[in-house]
Amino acid sequence: MVEGLWENIGQALAKEWTVRMLAPAFAFWGGGLLAWASRSGWGNLAAWWSARSVPEQAALLVGGLLALAFSAVVMEWAQEGVLRLAEGYWPFPFRGLRFALARRWEKKAQRIEERWQELAEKCEGNPEGLSPAERAEYARLDALRLRLPADPGRMMPTLLGNLLRAAEEHPWVRYGLETGVCWPRLWLLLPKEIREELAAARSRLNEATRLLAWSLLFVAWTVWAWWAAPVGLLLAGLAWRGMTRAAWVYGDLVRAAFDLYHPLLFEHLGWPKPEGPEDGRRLTEYLARGIHPRSPRTSVSPPPAGRRP
Structure with missing residues (x-):
């Protein structure tokens, strides 16, 4: 467990977007330190720091950096749950x-x-x-x-939930393809540059989601400084706006990927060229349950809610 945790932290630190992932965490903990110092007094903080020996100061700095990286990784793990809550999948x-x-x-x-x-x-x-x-x-x-x-x-x-729900729904309405079933297969067939554009759009959505979570958590520092609440809520509003814009772009790209490349699913599986949504529903049934169109089968039900690429 511990080895896996440190491996994940190491992988996160090695990625190109490390700065983007760590910056909100740094701002959160730095803002908390600033809030605490503004209440306790900068003199007390300076005196406490001066009383530490050099090895203790070095250990505190290293521990702080590790805690910063760990919190950033934990937030990355939690971003999917935060996004679902922002969409409207509430308990x-x-x-x-x-x-x-x-x-x-x-x-x-x-x-x-x-x-x-x-x-x-x-x-x-x-x-x-x-x-x-x-x-x-x-x-x-x-x-x-x-x-x-x-x-x-x-x-x-929420608007965010409707933007992503519409992107999920589009392949089913147009082509009879259920996104949760067909998207992993279609992804493997997309050209590299298309996958990179989609990944970049999804990354922007994830970044805005993490910023929203950090901003709402920042409000907790109100126990030490009154200004933490308005700062956190302002940043949360900006993050929400960024999430909706990113979801708008990401949804458009997912729709475009299905519009342009969905025939590849039929081609690579050896199926005839689709002529309408019913052909897509048969393919969805086959991929989801292994039921071939020549086999006895039941009608395909609408796609379950909340399954997105």
Whole structure:
């Protein structure tokens, strides 16, 4: 267990993005030290440090660096859970709130669609028929409606959750391919440069997720300094904005990957070229359960919620 832990820490430190991963952890612990010193007095901190011998100071510095690296690795392990909470996959005590907010998004999506239809009818396909403000609203609504789940019953309680849910849903609606089943296979067939673009987009989403978690934890230093709460909440708001932007881009890239390369799944498995979503559903059934289209099979159920690439 200990050997594996140190191996993970060593691998994390060796990566190119080490600075990006460690910077939020450094800011968190540095801010905590600053908050403690602002309450206890810098003189007391300086006196305590001066009372330590050189070996003790060196040991404290090394221990602090190891604790910094360890906390960064732990946050990396926890980022998937933080992301799911940010999407709206909340535990049982908050399930009622989750579904209430999801219903609000259903109504909001309906209002967006109705307003978009109103503007579309007004311009009749020619945006010049709208005022500048209406053209801007039309473009904004059009971009958002295309990135929300097509099925209102699958809405999530947050914008982030809906952006990622729509990306999960897209291959099923268009091609009958369930993302959780087909994405690992498709990933292996994508060109290297496409995988790098997708990995970079996902990395930006993960970075913003870790920043959100560190920012919310930073509020804990309010016990020593009042300014920790507004600083932490401000950074959390910026991190949330970064998460939604990153999810927007990442979702677009996942959709584009399925749009352009999903025929490769059929080709490499020796299946005929797909002609519609039903062919994709048969392939999903085959990959998930080993049921070949020539074998007796049951109908394919809709994809389970929350399975994303």
